[in-house]
Amino acid sequence: MTAVLDTDSSATGAAAADRRVLVLGIGNILWADEGFGVRVVEEFHHRYILPDNVTLLDGGTQGLYLVNFVQEADDLIVFDAIDYGVAPGTLKLVRDDEVPKFTGVKKMSLHQTGFQEVLSAADLLGQYPKRLVLIGCQAQDLEDWGGPLTEPVRAQIGPAIEAACAVLTEWGVPVTPRTTPLADSEALLGNDIDLARYERRETANASGG
Amino acid sequence: MTNVTTPNGFSLDNSGRRVVVDPVTRIEGHLRVEVNVDSDNVIRNAVSTGTMWRGIETILRGRDPRDAWAFTERICGVCTGTHALTSVRAVENALGIMIPDNANSIRNIMQLTLQVHDHIVHFYHLHALDWVDIVSALKADPKATSLLAQSVSDWPLSSPGYFKDLQTRLTKFVESGQLGPFKNGYWGHAAYKLPPEANLMAVAHYLEALDFQKEIVKIHTIYGGKNPHPNWLVGGVPCAINVDGTGAVGAINMERLNLVSSIIDRAIEFTEKVYLPDVAAIGSFYKDWLHGGGLSGKSVMSYGDIPENANDYSAKNLNLPRGVIINGNLAEVLPIDLGDPEQVQEFVTHSWYKYPDETKGLHPWDGVTEPNYQLGPNAKGTKTNIQAVDEAAKYSWIKSPRWRGHAVEVGPLARYIVGYAQNKPEFKEPTDKLLKTLGLPLTALFSTLGRTAARALECQWAGHQLRHFQDKLVARIKNGDSSTANVEKWKPESWPANAKGVGFTEAPRGALAHWIKIKDTKIDNYQCVVPTTWNGSPRDPKGNIGAFEASLMNTPMADPEKPLEILRTLHSFDPCLACSTHVMSEDGQEKSRVTVR
DSSP states (O other): OOOOOOSSSOOOHHHHTTSOEEEEEESOTTSGGGGHHHHHHHHHHHHEEOOTTEEEEEEETOGGGGHHHHHTOSEEEEEEEEOSSSOTTOEEEEETTHHHHHHSSSBOSGGGOBHHHHHHHHHHTTOOOSEEEEEEEEOSOSOOTTOOOOHHHHTTHHHHHHHHHHHHHHTTOOOEEOSSOOOGGGSSSOTTOSHHHHTTOSOOOSOOO | OOEEEOTTSOEEEOOSEEEEEOOOOSSSOBEEEEEEEOTTOBEEEEEEEEOOOSOTHHHHTTSOGGGHHHHHTTSOSSSHHHHHHHHHHHHHHHHTOOOOHHHHHHHHHHHHHHHHHHHHHIIIIIIGGGTOOHHHHTTOOHHHHHHHHHHHOOOSOOOHHHHHHHHHHHHHHHHTTOOGGGTTOOTTOTTOOOOHHHHHHHHHHHHHHHHHHHHHTHHHHHHHSSSSSOOOBTTBOSOOBOTTOSSOTTOBOHHHHHHHHHHHHHHHHHIIIIIHHHHHHHHHHOTTOOOOOGGGGTOEEEOOEEESSTTOOSGGGEEEOOEEEOTTOTTOOBOOOTTOTTTEEEEOTTBSBOOSSTTSOBOGGGOOOOBOOOOOTTOEEETTEEEEOOTTSOOBSSOEEEETTBOOBOSHHHHHHHHHHTTOHHHHHHHHHHHHHHTOOGGGGSSHHHHHHHHHHHHHHHHHHHHHHHHHHHHHHHTTOOOOBOOTTOSGGGSOSEEEEEEEEEETTEEEEEEEEEETTEEEEEEEEOHHHHHHOOOOTTOOOOHHHHHHTTOBOSOTTSOHHHHHHHHTTOOSSBOOOEEEOTTSOEEEOEEEO
């Protein structure tokens, strides 16, 4: 286990490398804006290189099965679509104790296990992240089966990544822009479900496999 | 309708009070149930309404068949791998692709891992609290709990100190007001029968299972390259085998094979020393609650799965049994042909879809999914706020699949009944043994408790099958066979202009099949019929009720305002739709809604 650190102060660079950080995107890519969280981590991976102590994870709709990833994290950033009846594309960043109640609105598919329940399960197991940030985007359409991200939500992928970078920097985690583009085989989502090909915004390559 | 008898033998009476249990979530995956209770609060009519995706064909049409698995893996959070496996089998069936024996073993290991993982998580985290009262556990005597635990198993975590610590932790958690996963329980409900000590033991195992399940899925990471969302491949499996390799990225070497082996041992141990004893212990307190049988004593179906040898999907080569039983006739197990247009058909008479002729069903190769949302004349409320559906009209987003016109139950209990009827000792003997331990007759199997027990027995069976296929794989590798994929027909140029195929598996929650049509190397039609569609289906044109509705019939409720009995029975199917009473209000707090009219 990682040594217990003072959770109130920003960790120094050296200590930060010992902490395990999870950057998690959740949601269902088949339901339009529901896929926001997954699309953000996908794009994050395209833009930046993260140190070994940081895990970037496409959590999909795995619900309770994500509890072990959460348990192992000292610090956690979650991207998710939210629904608070505000203007579509509104980005919201909430921290620590505020997170569970903000993730409660939307249920993921795993037997309706919401992320709120994933967090309390981790808590019950006695391993709750010390620092927790939710970066949520107000969805416009969660019911368009097979549909693309709506424009206002799509426009927030970049700002959401930048918000996360600011948090990581604050935590002393170095975030390095990629100088050479990520190879297709290294992408988080492949087999035609990456954002561009899923939305058929470009002609898919001859070999999709 | 006031009083009718369905062709499949249930008397429905909708004249009594209507009780609505509705999670009211907007997004996919919710289940709503309406029942009518008589003056004694016994359920006399049951109506289940579900939401589902609206046809994967709309997303897959025009895409590369070799990528279909990646899309179907995203349909559902719990069936990911089994959808992917079903998909690659459908494409291989269409194109006549044979897979190597090692790929067959690895796929079986992936699928069996999913069974073990899903069954354990289902029992402890999604179903146990329908039988176990958390609040009562706070009153248990840790010493007596220790004696109880040691009397049912030699599992080492059973000292009085262990249970005392756990109770202290649990008390703190409950007192903090953060009930978390224990929110919305009907604690103190009359239908809870366990003494406080059994409740405390079960809560301890709830936490142990939550911690242990992460070990099991490591097998998916090893053979699937990553988890969640492991990789699959048409023609085999995507992992390379290199036994002499040390640290080659992604390749399977001896170290990894040994890790899988040790995880399998621990999964078997956990199932035999914790899960099965818990089910038997809990079951012993509920022997007089044998409701919920529904269709299980009448008509059940299993496609079968886990091919012993590669590329042979006939009943004799499948280690999970294949066949259909109709009208309780255990003497005859009928054969299934998923390509026969007369066998599996989907009806939409009571579903929110449109067919040219709704008196007829469509075979999935010719399936269509065209929404048609309308409420019947006797529905109450509005389209955006339904108070009560009209079951005489369309009332669900789930279609009604039928096998030769029969409504059937699918899932672990169906598999065990088919295996039992075929006199297969690996299914019959453990079933008889458990029934004997509990002092119950065979008919007791046809119940909610039977469904829950069959899942536990199957988890044990799956553990030993994992061992079998892992040993088989290692033996072949040691003999120098490291082949995992057949790429002969990988290139679309080698495919015919038109092809169609079907792939099937037994998902943890029941029979699953995908039907694909390929035209000019692209997907032309793609239909999935999932287990919860079979179990959760609405009525068909003849009026037969499906497994969920049948299972609720004649169940007495202690208090219709607190429908614990309904949740207990529906949860026993492990539905991939949620059927909790959890509801989210706008401030993010959960609340439950049960309406009695």
